[in-house]
Amino acid sequence: MRLKPRDTKFFDLFSVAGANIATATALLREFVTAPTEERAELARRMHEAEHAGDEATHAIIGQLDRSFITPFDREDIYRLAVRLDDVVDYMDAAVDLTTLYNPEALPPKVEPLVEVLVQCAKLTADAMPRLATLRNLTDFWVRINELENEADQIYRRLLQFLFDGSHDPLTVMKLKEIVDQLESAADAFEHVADVVHSIAVKES
Numbered sequence: 001m002r003l004k005p006r007d008t009k010f011f012d013l014f015s016v017a018g019a020n021i022a023t024a025t026a027l028l029r030e031f032v033t034a035p036t037e038e039r040a041e042l043a044r045r046m047h048e049a050e051h052a053g054d055e056a057t058h059a060i061i062g063q064l065d066r067s068f069i070t071p072f073d074r075e076d077i078y079r080l081a082v083r084l085d086d087v088v089d090y091m092d093a094a095v096d097l098t099t100l101y102n103p104e105a106l107p108p109k110v111e112p113l114v115e116v117l118v119q120c121a122k123l124t125a126d127a128m129p130r131l132a133t134l135r136n137l138t139d140f141w142v143r144i145n146e147l148e149n150e151a152d153q154i155y156r157r158l159l160q161f162l163f164d165g166s167h168d169p170l171t172v173m174k175l176k177e178i179v180d181q182l183e184s185a186a187d188a189f190e191h192v193a194d195v196v197h198s199i200a201v202k203e204s
Contacts (some may be wrong), residue, residue, distance in 0.1 A: 009063050010071055011132040017056040017084040018128035024049040024088045025114075025121035031095055032106055032114050043099040050092035057085040071132075072199050080195045086188040087124075091117070094181035101174040107161050113154045113182050116147050120189040123147075127196060134200050144193035151186035155179065 027049060031042040060081040064070065070077060098106065127140040158179050162172050 008132060010060065010067075010077060011129060013056060013060045013063060014080065014084070014128040014131055015125075017053065017060070017081070018125035020049060020052050020056055021084065021087050022121045022125040024053070024091050025118050028091050028095065029114050029118055031098070032110050036102060036104065039095075039099050039102070043095050046092050046095045050088050053085050053088035057081045072203055076195060076199050076202070080192065080199070083188060083192045083195055084124075087121075087185055087192065090181050090185035090188055094178050094185070097174075097178045097181065101178070103171070103175060103178075107158055107175060107179065109154055109158045109161060110179065110182065113151060113158070113179075113186070116151045116154065117182070117185055117189070120144055120147050120186065124189060124192055131196070131199070134203055137196060137200055141193035141197040144189055148186050148190040151183060155183040155186075 024046060027042060027046045031039065031046065034042055061078065064074060064077050064081075123140055123143055127137060130137055130140075159176070162176055162179070167175075
């Protein structure tokens with residue numbers, strides 16, 4: 001039977017990362033509906049959230065390097081830290097590309113896709129503290145999987161909109177880059193849930 005550490009450092013750090021994801025997703029929601037003149041400031045705040053995510057990841061990995069005994073497999077701790085970081089990275093990339101390309105408007109289906117990400121973020125932030133007991137997590141990975149499927153459906157409708165022949169090729173290319181990052185963020189949430197599921201199975 002593997003020894004378990006009594007302290008909560010890892011769980012506290014994962015909770016910080018989860019809360020930061022919720023903050024970043026709220027910024028993303030605000031960004032996609034904001035007037036073009038407000039995008040630069042929101043992008044700056046998103047980049048701060050991305051930097052905070054990096055710091056959370058470094059803190060987890062630093063704690064991993066210093067810990068002789070860990071609450072679950074070291075590899076899983078590392079994977080979860082990186083997967084959580086990926087979520088904010090993709091959202092930050094979407095915001096950065098939108099700021100650079102500065103389209104007058106984003107495709108109409110972007111807002112529903114972002115709302116899916118908001119739901120994923122809340123579920124993820126709520127799940128992170130429960131890693132301490134690994135209880136009541138089944139609904140988390142099941143629901144994240146459902147939301148990721150919903151995001152895929154919205155993404156396909158976005159592609160249909162972009163390639164319907166009514167947009168010039170350069171605009172299509174720019175908007176698709178932005179949309180691809182948002183879809184990758186949805187995938188990243190599912191990857192987080194997959195790691196949590198794997199941890200729960202190993203520790204059961």
